[in-house]
Amino acid sequence: GAGVSQSPSNKVTEKGKDVELRCDPISGHTALYWYRQSLGQGLEFLIYFQGNSAPDKSGLPSDRFSAERTGGSVSTLTIQRTQQEDSAVYLCASSLSRGPTYEQYFGPGTRLTVT
Amino acid sequence: ILNVEQSPQSLHVQEGDSTNFTCSFPSSNFYALHWYRWETAKSPEALFVMTLNGDEKKKGRISATLNTKEGYSYLYIKGSQPEDSATYLCAFPDFNKFYFGSGTKLNVKP
Numbered sequence: 001g002a003g004v005s006q007s008p009s010n011k012v013t014e015k016g017k018d019v020e021l022r023c024d025p026i027s028g029h030t031a032l033y034w035y036r037q038s039l040g041q042g043l044e045f046l047i048y049f050q051g052n053s054a055p056d057k058s059g060l061p062s063d064r065f066s067a068e069r070t071g072g073s074v075s076t077l078t079i080q081r082t083q084q085e086d087s088a089v090y091l092c093a094s095s096l097s098r099g100p101t102y103e104q105y106f107g108p109g110t111r112l113t114v115t
Numbered sequence: 116i117l118n119v120e121q122s123p124q125s126l127h128v129q130e131g132d133s134t135n136f137t138c139s140f141p142s143s144n145f146y147a148l149h150w151y152r153w154e155t156a157k158s159p160e161a162l163f164v165m166t167l168n169g170d171e172k173k174k175g176r177i178s179a180t181l182n183t184k185e186g187y188s189y190l191y192i193k194g195s196q197p198e199d200s201a202t203y204l205c206a207f208p209d210f211n212k213f214y215f216g217s218g219t220k221l222n223v224k225p
Contacts, residue, residue, distance in 0.1 A: 004158070033213070042119075043159075043204065043215035056211060091159070100146035100208035103161035 002026065004107035006092050012113045013082055021077045021110045025094030032075050033095075033104060034067060036088040043091065049075060050098040082114045117141050119207045121216035128195050129224050135191045136219040138205030142186035149206040150179055150190055153218070159204060162190075195223040 005024045013019050025032050034046040045059040049069040060066070064083075069075040079086055089111050093104035120139045128134050140148060147166050153159040163172040165181045165188060172179045176193045192199055202218040 031211075035215070042217035043206075045212055045214065048211055050211070058212070093159075098211050100210055101164055101166055103149065103164050104151075104159075104206075104213070106151075106158040106160070108158050 004092055004094055004105050006090075006107035006110050008110060009108065010111045010113075012115060015084060015114055016081055018078065018080045019082055019112065021079075021090050021092075021112070023075045023077070023092030023107060025073065025075070025092070026105055027073075029094035029096055029105070030072065031095045031098045031102065032069055033093045034075070034077050035091045035093065037091065037109075038085075038088040046077070046090075048098075079112075082112075084114050087112055087114045117207060117209055117214045119205060119214045119216040121203075121205055121219050123219060124217065125220040125222070127222045127224065130195060130197060132195050132223075133191070133193045134195055134221070135189050136203065136221075138188045138190070138207075138216055140186050140188070140205070140207040140214075142184060144209070145183045146208050146210060148181060148188050149208070149213070150188070151204040151206065152201045153204055154201040162203075190219075192221070195221070197223045197225050199223050 007022045030051045032049040035043040048056040064080045067077045089109045091109045093106045095102040095104045150162040151159040178191045181188045202220045204218045206213045206215045
């Protein structure tokens with residue numbers, strides 16, 4: 001079946017511009033996660049959605065970052081007024097349900113470069 | 116923020132060598148420990164989900180052990196092959212929020 005997809009695969013933007021990154025999770029997966037990997041760093045948790053519950057936004061690094069998930073499926077991560085330190089690979093993952101024992105299925109990522 | 120550490124950071128082995136690497140995590144409030152393999156230009160892929168009451172996990176030439184009391188997990192690869200070259204990540208969930216280590220980058224030379 002179809003896996004997690006993300007778009008765009010690459011995005012180059014100028015400092016100060018807004019960007020939107022999209023994630024399509026696996027159909028039927030209720031949990032959705034966003035991570036980012038900056039150069040030389042590990043995967044950093046950003047935000048987590050579970051069904052219609054309020055998302056866990058505790059990993060968002062600043063108020064320039066926001067995310068939504070429409071209809072319990074597609075998710076969009078928006079970064080406003082991008083800065084060079086936002087350059088990273090942004091990964092989306094989904095899992096069948098929330099909880100620590102459910103494996104996550106990752107998308108291919110969006111490589112964001114802020115010039 | 117929970118501290119999840121992996122060592123070594125990188126590893127170069129010859130085809131046929133067996134190898135292992137470590138993931139260290141907090142020894143309190145254990146729910147599970149995940150291992151993922153991330154090949155270049157691909158998505159991270161789950162290898163194992165290790166739980167409190169689980170035994171050693173095995174998938175082909177790859178196996179993993181868990182010590183929750185002391186807070187570490189070992190990943191073993193027997194008879195490494197070039198296709199095993201990847202970054203191996205471990206993740207420690209604080210219930211719903213996952214904390215990843217920085218990974219061990221394995222390069223297997225033919």
